Amino acid sequence: MTIAERPTGLPVLIQGGMGVGVSGWRLARAVARTGQLGVVSGVALDVVLARRLQQGDPSGDLRRALEAFPFPAVSEGILERYFVAGGIAPGVPYRPVPRLGLRPHRGRTELIAAANFVEVFLAREGHDGPVGVNYLEKIQMATPAAAYGAMLAGVDYVLMGAGIPSEIPRLLDALAAHRPAQVSVTVAGAAADQRHTADLDPADLYGASRPAPLKRTSLLAIVSSDILATYLARKPETRPDGFILEGPSAGGHSAPPRGRMRLDDAGEPLYGPRDHVDTGKVAALGLPFWLAGGYGRPGGLARALRIGAAGVQVGTAFALCRESGLDDKLRRGLLDAAADGTLVVRNDPHASPAGFPFKVAEVPGTLADPDVYAARPRLCDLGHLRTPYLRDGGSVGYRCPAEPVDTYTRKGRPADDTTGRRCLCNGLVGAIGLGQHRPDGYEEPPLLTLGRDLAFLDDLPDDYTAADVVGRLLHGTEHA
Structure with missing residues (x-):
């Protein structure tokens, strides 16, 4: 298949949704302006919006986007609570946001919905290219409000991985019609017949006057197995609009190896033939698919097109470009380390509280x-990766293996679970320059994640742009 022979209306390139704010609106907009799919990360946008407002929103972009949010009372409440003209003073802690939970919390719902609206609105501004938003299925309690906010801004695609997004097609159907919607939330220790849900009634946001129906966004399920793709495609109510087939070399979270976890001499997960997706079986499902994980290198797109893919998803090349949301000093340090051959990216089986292997730049x-x-x-004050669990007596509690060890063990789990766990929430927020700082001078350190394939850097100029990445990836594929 050549680019010219592909189905029309589909992007050839998908810019990966990365970290917390690494694939922010500036990066997604730059990619979408080239006609390819620019993607914002939808993870922890409530924290990102609240902290940037507390920094004073120097460009005014956030306040301009909030003015466009269709429910003005919500925007006004958020600005009153979080905006600080001129920004908070050095050393003043950021005001906290409500943590995710199963109990309804109006302020939390409003902030999540508005934050997703703001990010997508700004990414879509000034062009007609496609924009998507990336979510983790693991963060179930935020999904309904987050997806609704993104859809209010006209998002074209929802991308979802780190789990089985079987309920998302029905969620998107309901939200497009402004109907009450919910997703199941996994609660550890709950019986099979005990269902817990995260719910959203859009009327709580829009009030008495129902808005016009929204565009029903397309869903791309991020999977690492043809078995999972087949499972999702078997019924209309679970079938996505396409798949992103992600290999173990991709950055961020990756699926664990199938079967018993085995580690190599460096303590990293060992992947074998069972962990490679049978693209022929996925193609037979009749849905478009993109390949991810190592396809940013020369010839990657042409190779994907030859086996029937609609294109590729690339993350790391965009994570290091000029429009990336990474703190610029950290970004330039990563580029320098990659250039001199000292950058090491490790697939750490223990770093993430989510339990998935996670790529960590050392x-x-x-x-x-x-x-x-x-x-x-050790503390867990953001809590996006907390696990709900059933307490004795039937109430729901929350725990995270990155929280204090004694706190975690009091919740019925072994201390071994906490070994090596990094606080991804705070670390990833710190990587975009929004780490918490406290009156005693303590500042949250960042955590950096990248894919392992850095060969693309050989063909890009110093301090390159997102458009440079797109141009290099598309070059020479017209007849691939």
């Missing part, structure tokens, strides 16, 4: 540094 002064990790006080 950079001194970050949470990957053993000394920094040992010195950081």
Whole structure:
């Protein structure tokens, strides 16, 4: 298949949704302007919006986007609570946002919905290219409000991985019609017949006057198995609009190896033939698919097109470009380390509280540094990766293996679960320059994640742009 022979209306390139704010609206907009799919990360946008407003929103972009949010009372409440003209003083802690939970919380719902609207609105501004938003299925309690906010802004695609997004097609159907919607939430220890849900009634946001129906966004399920793709495609109510087939070399979270977890001599998961997706079986499902994980190198797109893919998803090349949301000093440090051959990216089986292997860039002064990790006080004050569990007596509690060890063990789990766990929530927020700082001078250290394939850097200029990445990937594929 050549690019010219592909189905029309589909992107050839998907820019990956990365980290917390790494694939922010500036990056997604830059990619979408080239006609390819620009993607914002939808993870922890409530924290990102609240902290950027507390920094004073110097460009005014956030306030301009909030003015466009269709429910003005919500925007006004958020600005009153979080906006600080001129920004908070150095050393003043950021005001906290409500943590995710199963109990209804109006302020939390409003902030999540508005934050997703803002990010997608700004990414879509000034062009007619496609924009998507990436979510983790693991963060179930935020999904209904987050997806609704993104759809209010006209998002074209929802991308979802880190789990089985079988309920998302029905969620998107309901939200497009402004109907009450919900997704199931996994609660550890709950019986099979005990269902817990995260719910959203859009009327709680729009009030008495129902808006016009929204565009029903397309769903791309991020999977690492043809078995899972077949499972999702078997019924209309679970069938996505396409698949992103992600290999183990991709950045961020990756699926664990099938079967018993085995580690190599470096302590990283071993993947074998069972962990490779049978693209022929996926193609037979009749849905478009894109390949991810190592396809940013020369010839990757042409190779994907030859086996019938609609294109590729690329993350790391965009994570290091000029429009990336990474703190610029950290970004340039990663580029320098990659250039001199000293950058190491490790697939750590223990780093993430989510329980999935997670790619960690081993950079001194970050949470990957053993000394920094040992010195950081253990706490879980953002809590996006907390696991709900059933307490004795039937109420729901929350725990995270990155929280203090004694706190975690009091919740019925072994101390071994906490070994090596990094606080991804705080670390990833710190990577975009929004780490918490406290009156005693303590500042949250960042955590950096990248894919392992950095060969693309050989063909890009210094301090390259997102358009440079798109141009390099598309070059020479017209007849591939």
